[in-house]
Amino acid sequence: MPSVMKVAVIQFPGSNCDTDCQAALASFDGVKAEIVWHKETSLAGYDAIVLPGGFSYGDYLRCGSIARFSPIMGAVRAAADAGVLVIGICNGFQILCEAGLLPGTLMRNKGLLFRCENLHLRVENNDSPFTSAMTNGQVLEIPIAHGEGSFVADEETLNQLNANNQILVRYCDANGNVSPEANPNGSLENIAGICSHGRNVFGLMPHPERVCDHLLGGTDGRGIFQSMIEAVQKTKAK
Amino acid sequence: MKAVVTVMPKPAILDPAGVAAGRAMEHLGLKGVRSVRIGKSIEIEVDGADEKRLHEICHDLLSNPVVEDYKLEILS
Numbered sequence: 001m002p003s004v005m006k007v008a009v010i011q012f013p014g015s016n017c018d019t020d021c022q023a024a025l026a027s028f029d030g031v032k033a034e035i036v037w038h039k040e041t042s043l044a045g046y047d048a049i050v051l052p053g054g055f056s057y058g059d060y061l062r063c064g065s066i067a068r069f070s071p072i073m074g075a076v077r078a079a080a081d082a083g084v085l086v087i088g089i090c091n092g093f094q095i096l097c098e099a100g101l102l103p104g105t106l107m108r109n110k111g112l113l114f115r116c117e118n119l120h121l122r123v124e125n126n127d128s129p130f131t132s133a134m135t136n137g138q139v140l141e142i143p144i145a146h147g148e149g150s151f152v153a154d155e156e157t158l159n160q161l162n163a164n165n166q167i168l169v170r171y172c173d174a175n176g177n178v179s180p181e182a183n184p185n186g187s188l189e190n191i192a193g194i195c196s197h198g199r200n201v202f203g204l205m206p207h208p209e210r211v212c213d214h215l216l217g218g219t220d221g222r223g224i225f226q227s228m229i230e231a232v233q234k235t236k237a238k
Numbered sequence: 239m240k241a242v243v244t245v246m247p248k249p250a251i252l253d254p255a256g257v258a259a260g261r262a263m264e265h266l267g268l269k270g271v272r273s274v275r276i277g278k279s280i281e282i283e284v285d286g287a288d289e290k291r292l293h294e295i296c297h298d299l300l301s302n303p304v305v306e307d308y309k310l311e312i313l314s
Contacts, residue, residue: 061299062302105302107251107305110252152305
């Protein structure tokens with residue numbers, strides 16, 4: 001009997017993918033996912049933390065800029081510093097960047113459109129707790145749904161992200177070619193998701209939780225959660 | 239204290255909304271549009287805050303230093 005892994009899904013006012021994330025995680029054996037309201041201040045006992053998608057605080061001021069000061073974010077930061085896995089999806093990615101837990105930021109899509117569609121991602125590096133269950137170069141079909149997903153960072157930051165293999169997924173075509181045509185939002189170097197220098201914090205704009213069930217049209221999102229579960233199990237086995 | 243904070247995208251950052259507004263100006267017949275940049279103007283009335291604290295608020299909350307610059311003007 002595998003030990004139960006406890007995951008906190010943080011719910012901000014305006015989060016709207018929280019229960020999707022909870023359902024996706026709960027579909028894995030041995031995973032218990034709980035919604036944690038943003039006014040809480042402790043995340044003790046959780047093995048992983050999800051900052052879900054949505055429009056926290058109505059995207060007022062800038063996406064994620066107000067959520068980053070929610071009471072729970074102190075505990076998220078402390079957990080991240082302690083090595084706990086933290087994944088931010090879409091608005092969650094924006095919050096992690098605003099909080100400085102990930103470098104760079106997400107700006108308005110270059111084409112101005114809110115893009116809501118399935119597209120392809122290439123796994124760039126499987127040496128992380130979020131991609132280890134997949135292979136380098138593997139192509140995933142995962143939907144995006146955002147108006148502000150254009151990843152921007154200064155040149156030095158971008159160089160570091162590349163040098164440290166922190167770019168975990170890039171937008172690509174169905175054959176895995178990373179090209180300007182496959183870039184939905186003008187992100188630098190087709191970046192769709194990056195991890196922290198310590199590799200335990202991951203942010204991505206696409207929504208893996210939306211493709212974790214055949215009924216929803218695909219299961220390509222499962223590899224990311226599977227990787228997280230295996231990473232936590234490995235830690236617990238020690 | 240009354241203050242106005244102006245937040246603008248950094249010069250090197252693409253501002254898609256500004257580009258779109260500039261194109262609309264051209265559609266309206268305005269000639270020679272070279273650049274349009276869209277930022278924010280934030281009016282603040284606050285009791286008992288010092289300027290240093292307001293700068294911290296501008297840096298941490300009202301602007302994103304990665305892609306934006308701000309200007310703080312104390313009006314009274």
